[in-house]
Amino acid sequence: MADIDQNRHPFLDGLSKHRGSPPTVIVIFGASGDLTARKLVPAIYNLGYDNLLPADFRLVGFGRREIPDDAFRTMARDAVKEFSRRELNEDIWDKVGRSTFYTAGGYDDAAAFDRLKKRIEGLEKDLGRKLQSLFYISTPPSVFEPILQNLGRSGLAARHLGTRQMSKVVIEKPFGRDLESARRLNQVISGVFREDQVYRIDHYLGKETVQDLLVQRFANSIFEPLMNRRYVDCVQITVAEDIGVGSRGSYYEQSGATRDMIQNHTMQLLSLMAMEPPVSLDPESIRDEKVKLLKAVEPLNLSPEHGDVVRAQYADGLVSGQAVPGYTRESSVESESNTETYAALRVSINNWRWAGVPFYLRSGKRMARRVSEIAIIFKRPPGSLFSDSEQFHLAQNSLAFQIQPDEGSTVVLNAKIPGLETRTQPVRMHFRYSTTFGSNTPEAYERLVLDAMVGDSTLFIRGDETEASWKLITPLHEFWSSVGRRGMETYAGGSWGPLAAERLLWENGHEWRRP
Numbered sequence: 001m002a003d004i005d006q007n008r009h010p011f012l013d014g015l016s017k018h019r020g021s022p023p024t025v026i027v028i029f030g031a032s033g034d035l036t037a038r039k040l041v042p043a044i045y046n047l048g049y050d051n052l053l054p055a056d057f058r059l060v061g062f063g064r065r066e067i068p069d070d071a072f073r074t075m076a077r078d079a080v081k082e083f084s085r086r087e088l089n090e091d092i093w094d095k096v097g098r099s100t101f102y103t104a105g106g107y108d109d110a111a112a113f114d115r116l117k118k119r120i121e122g123l124e125k126d127l128g129r130k131l132q133s134l135f136y137i138s139t140p141p142s143v144f145e146p147i148l149q150n151l152g153r154s155g156l157a158a159r160h161l162g163t164r165q166m167s168k169v170v171i172e173k174p175f176g177r178d179l180e181s182a183r184r185l186n187q188v189i190s191g192v193f194r195e196d197q198v199y200r201i202d203h204y205l206g207k208e209t210v211q212d213l214l215v216q217r218f219a220n221s222i223f224e225p226l227m228n229r230r231y232v233d234c235v236q237i238t239v240a241e242d243i244g245v246g247s248r249g250s251y252y253e254q255s256g257a258t259r260d261m262i263q264n265h266t267m268q269l270l271s272l273m274a275m276e277p278p279v280s281l282d283p284e285s286i287r288d289e290k291v292k293l294l295k296a297v298e299p300l301n302l303s304p305e306h307g308d309v310v311r312a313q314y315a316d317g318l319v320s321g322q323a324v325p326g327y328t329r330e331s332s333v334e335s336e337s338n339t340e341t342y343a344a345l346r347v348s349i350n351n352w353r354w355a356g357v358p359f360y361l362r363s364g365k366r367m368a369r370r371v372s373e374i375a376i377i378f379k380r381p382p383g384s385l386f387s388d389s390e391q392f393h394l395a396q397n398s399l400a401f402q403i404q405p406d407e408g409s410t411v412v413l414n415a416k417i418p419g420l421e422t423r424t425q426p427v428r429m430h431f432r433y434s435t436t437f438g439s440n441t442p443e444a445y446e447r448l449v450l451d452a453m454v455g456d457s458t459l460f461i462r463g464d465e466t467e468a469s470w471k472l473i474t475p476l477h478e479f480w481s482s483v484g485r486r487g488m489e490t491y492a493g494g495s496w497g498p499l500a501a502e503r504l505l506w507e508n509g510h511e512w513r514r515p
């Protein structure tokens, strides 16, 4: 089919042979939910499109609602139509759709898990071969634990253990809401699964540009020698969104920016950006380095005066010329809410490479625009051959990795303006993914679902990693719950955040880069 070939991404041409997965059944818990429709089903469809699903593939949705197989197939097809990055191709959908089923039951209902087991055994019988079961937990976190316990009790977790078809479990975020609950969840998981069966998701790790960070840092010899306290003035990690909380008010009230974004996505970016080179690309070597880095982060100074943290809530404002309501006017949000929609942190890493270099992290909803980037700001050159003046307009050198939406990297240099006298101005060198590789790159969930099927845990988070990250963030929440709204700043919807976050940098003689 010509249209399929034209749409195949160039990355497939060089895909190594070992990326094949054993015959697999993916079971999605919470299959009638938002994530399943927006991300998981489209990801599975696109893997089918690229011929990356195993020849013997089955998808089973699981949830409390009674949904006949056919109705679930229709829901899944509609989801592909609405959310897939590629248009629905009926021939391809046909194959995926024919492999799709649904089983109803409660997440704490032991009999329902026995039925699920029978269903999987039935699929194996029909196919005449063993299937790997990939259990994808895509429910609210309140039912993670009963699902895990039932996977253990029913024997589903231990199916085909020690073979290529052994069961695996993918666990969505949030992974706990503090250090204690994360530890507890890890204990429940390890009571049921071996660590090599467990895939804790942070979808930022599935983003092309986040994976590219390792390549940029360690496959190029020009950057790495500069990545240390001798040359780097500060590092700024921004994960900004222009959307508000929308219909997710009740989830967000329990979460806030630090639990929703900082503890996971932003800390992952920090650890990949700052970790030491791993001894190899195998998952454990990379995760060892990330954990080492997180353990070297100093506890945050929580003092209201000159502390390391700023939190804020968006107020009424304008985004792209449209009036938008403040956070406390959003639906399902308390009018006196203490939930932060923005957080900025000044992080110090106490190791030989980074001691004395501030890492600034910020994330917020309803900011000026949607942009995620890591910017490394270099120190000014020594001496005063060229000093900033009317004649020499100079910028600090910087290297920014643009995670999204305009994926790529940018280096800022100073250059001479052509002419008969020496005048300078900062210039930018850009690398853009879309220009070099085209724009139809796989979505994060495609890579992550494929990796979990194949058994590659590099882009998933290990248990000790989640705990190391919660260890840094939990004291912050404890402090905030002890002081109520005290210290809560506001910022206009559509702005770059509160003034207090600017002050956080001014104290060190820095300012936020405008991404």
Ligand code: NDP
Residues within 6 Å of the ligand: 029, 030, 031, 032, 033, 034, 035, 036, 062, 063, 064, 065, 107, 137, 138, 139, 140, 141, 142, 143, 172, 173, 174
């Ligand atoms: P939903 O709120 O849509 O819930 C998913 C399904 O779980 C529902 O369709 C429902 O299925 C079941 N469910 C809902 N509430 C409860 C409850 N209180 N008790 C038991 N079952 C319930 O969640 P999402 O799909 O949005 O998210 C799923 C997971 O993915 C969550 O952990 C979320 O944090 C994470 N996530 C979601 C993202 C998103 O954009 N949606 C982004 C990143 C992570 P049924 O009634 O049929 O059992």
Ligand code: BG6
Residues within 6 Å of the ligand: 173, 241, 260
């Ligand atoms: C999710 C958060 O993990 O990430 C959401 O729960 C947020 O609040 C989303 O909107 C952002 O992801 P992305 O891929 O759009 O940057």
